[in-house]
Amino acid sequence: MSFVSMYDASSQQELDQLEPSFMYSTLLKEILLELDYGEEAVKELTDYCREKYKDNDSQLKIIQQFEREYHQHTPIWWYTLEGFTYQMLNRALRTLEVNTIVKMGFFIRDIHQHIEKLYLKQTTEKQNSFIVYRGQGMTKSNFSKMTATQGGLMSFNNFLSTSKSREISLEFVTAAIKRPESIGVLFEITINPSVPSTPFAQIDNVSYYQGSEEEILFSMHSVFRIGEFRQLEKCVWQVELTLTEDTDPQLSILMKRVRDEVAGSTGWHRLGKLLLKTGNFDKAEEVYLMLLKETPISNCKEVSFLCNQLGLVKVNKAEFDDAIQYYEKSIKTKKEYLPSNHSDWGTSYNSIGLMYNSMGQYTEALSWHEKALIIRFKSLAPHNLDLAESYNNIGEVYHHMEQYSKAILSYEKALEIRQHSLPSNHPDLAESYNNIAESYSKMEEFQKALSSHEKSLEILLKSLPPNHPYVAISYDNIGSVYAKMEEFPKALSSHKKALELFHQTLPSNHPDVAMTHNNMAKVYSSLGEYHTAMEHAEIAVQIAQEKLDENNPYIIGYRKLLEEIQNKFVTHF
Numbered sequence: 001m002s003f004v005s006m007y008d009a010s011s012q013q014e015l016d017q018l019e020p021s022f023m024y025s026t027l028l029k030e031i032l033l034e035l036d037y038g039e040e041a042v043k044e045l046t047d048y049c050r051e052k053y054k055d056n057d058s059q060l061k062i063i064q065q066f067e068r069e070y071h072q073h074t075p076i077w078w079y080t081l082e083g084f085t086y087q088m089l090n091r092a093l094r095t096l097e098v099n100t101i102v103k104m105g106f107f108i109r110d111i112h113q114h115i116e117k118l119y120l121k122q123t124t125e126k127q128n129s130f131i132v133y134r135g136q137g138m139t140k141s142n143f144s145k146m147t148a149t150q151g152g153l154m155s156f157n158n159f160l161s162t163s164k165s166r167e168i169s170l171e172f173v174t175a176a177i178k179r180p181e182s183i184g185v186l187f188e189i190t191i192n193p194s195v196p197s198t199p200f201a202q203i204d205n206v207s208y209y210q211g212s213e214e215e216i217l218f219s220m221h222s223v224f225r226i227g228e229f230r231q232l233e234k235c236v237w238q239v240e241l242t243l244t245e246d247t248d249p250q251l252s253i254l255m256k257r258v259r260d261e262v263a264g265s266t267g268w269h270r271l272g273k274l275l276l277k278t279g280n281f282d283k284a285e286e287v288y289l290m291l292l293k294e295t296p297i298s299n300c301k302e303v304s305f306l307c308n309q310l311g312l313v314k315v316n317k318a319e320f321d322d323a324i325q326y327y328e329k330s331i332k333t334k335k336e337y338l339p340s341n342h343s344d345w346g347t348s349y350n351s352i353g354l355m356y357n358s359m360g361q362y363t364e365a366l367s368w369h370e371k372a373l374i375i376r377f378k379s380l381a382p383h384n385l386d387l388a389e390s391y392n393n394i395g396e397v398y399h400h401m402e403q404y405s406k407a408i409l410s411y412e413k414a415l416e417i418r419q420h421s422l423p424s425n426h427p428d429l430a431e432s433y434n435n436i437a438e439s440y441s442k443m444e445e446f447q448k449a450l451s452s453h454e455k456s457l458e459i460l461l462k463s464l465p466p467n468h469p470y471v472a473i474s475y476d477n478i479g480s481v482y483a484k485m486e487e488f489p490k491a492l493s494s495h496k497k498a499l500e501l502f503h504q505t506l507p508s509n510h511p512d513v514a515m516t517h518n519n520m521a522k523v524y525s526s527l528g529e530y531h532t533a534m535e536h537a538e539i540a541v542q543i544a545q546e547k548l549d550e551n552n553p554y555i556i557g558y559r560k561l562l563e564e565i566q567n568k569f570v571t572h573f
Helices: 020-034 040-052 058-071 075-080 084-095 098-103 103-120 140-145 166-176 249-261 267-277 281-294 302-314 320-334 345-358 361-378 385-400 404-421 427-442 446-463 468-485 488-505 511-526 532-548 553-572
Strands: 130-139 153-156 160-163 180-193 200-202 214-216 222-234 236-244
Touching: 020 098, 020 103, 020 130, 020 249, 020 446, 040 058, 040 098, 040 103, 040 160, 040 532, 058 084, 058 180, 058 214, 075 166, 075 214, 084 098, 084 103, 084 153, 098 103, 098 281, 103 200, 130 140, 130 200, 130 320, 153 427, 160 166, 160 446, 166 180, 166 488, 249 267, 249 446, 267 302, 281 302, 281 427, 302 345, 345 361, 361 385, 385 404, 385 427, 404 427, 427 446, 446 468, 468 488, 468 511, 511 532, 532 553
Parallel strands: 180 236
Antiparallel strands: 130 160, 130 180, 153 222, 160 214, 200 214, 222 236
16 A cells, blocks of 8 residues: 655645555566466466465465466456465565565466456446445554545555445454554545546456455556545544546656666566566576576577676675676677677676675776776767766775765766756665765765765655665665764664664675674764674674675774774773
8 A cells, every 4th residue: 555755745746646666566567467477387386385374274275276276267266265365465565575476477467367358348438436445454654644645646556355335344444443553444435437547347256255245356556546534433434535547747757767777678577677676686586597597598698688687686695706707607698799899898897897896896896887987988978877877886986995076076977967867756866865975974074965865865765665775775874974973863763774674675694784783883882882882793794704705895894893892892891
């Protein structure tokens, strides 16, 4: 469920903001609907579900039935069956649990196409408006957020079950309010069939519970206008919704841009790019390995592309030895079909530069990024975004080499191109503001740093899933600035938020997690809480020893901090 952003809405444009998860799940749906699924798709899903429900005998029986009889019933029949299909699918769609969504991709496609088929059959332009109901519980925080956006938009990323029967829907409300801290909500939804919208259909004749609930099922990403609120009794409210074709204009512009960025020759190519963009690195690796396995070695262009993408995945997972192998294979294959002055070499050189930068080998990284920039500068238009990428990455290397003025100059060149070529809420703009802030922080211009970091976070919260690693990094960086300003409670709050988000998306031994523990150790040490500081510093060193080379600047810095805290602890006690 998604409504407006977390900020107060002071205009209709702000009321019509939808959360970024709506955009990414929409793009994911578009891709899943066009993928070719083999006969093994059902078996792969049931194997996945057996592991999820290994201690639940009743669900295991349904999983076995699903595998054996999937094509004997309609997709909606399986969806409405009280079992893993409904529970797992809607939970994954609500929380953007990408691994489960991709595993269930064929099922999502089949349900959507079934609803669409019924929609075209049942709906006519002359049909009158009608009302359906949905009863459910909401947390107090979500209900407050909804009341603050009256007149604005509300979306459901999942399939949405409703009923023509008010009484049946109220039964769900009654059940919901038995849960603590839950508010019962009866949505009264007005549908005008003549208004283009998400497809919906009456499913009584194809449902597992035939004819019992007068059920209308909406496909994913239905959008409604929020109307009047009316309290029915204590902790129970009726809320008017109207099905609409309206959408968030700013998010629509960004969606068009991101759709272009994840374009590819096949649905699987698009899926891999979207998974990378949303920080789902394990699933992206799985997709690219599958494609590489199926690609003939004679298809040099495809092999080179897939190896480069796998290299990017490995860099993001801090698995640098594997990244080097993939990049070397990508370059070796690319030499067989591409002239040495082609602009595509900029992509390869840029990727290798990113890897060496992550490894702390900054001179080597700068050399590769400058090679990429030279090729791109000669062959691309002045406002091409690949040039911005090169300037940004050169800035990052200068930052790590402690040449902060040079870093800011490069970052500002990247920002200028991005402002010219991208929507104002694009995450690449957030990256530019973040990087400028980091260099200002090192130069001890903390107010400038904080201002740029806040611009960055504001964009990220409007353009990325809320638990994306980049959002966590932004909170962590803001915490570091507050620490330097000696505002330690604010610093600690930001670092804790970062760590919470990292634990949702990254493995516990990822270098970014180590960085946050190290930052928290600094704050606790400044507060004189040396025992807690030492715990965080030890975790940072332990992770760094697992993932980084012995001479990496980060591991050296983490060990130095741990030693300093240990000495303070001994002296203090």
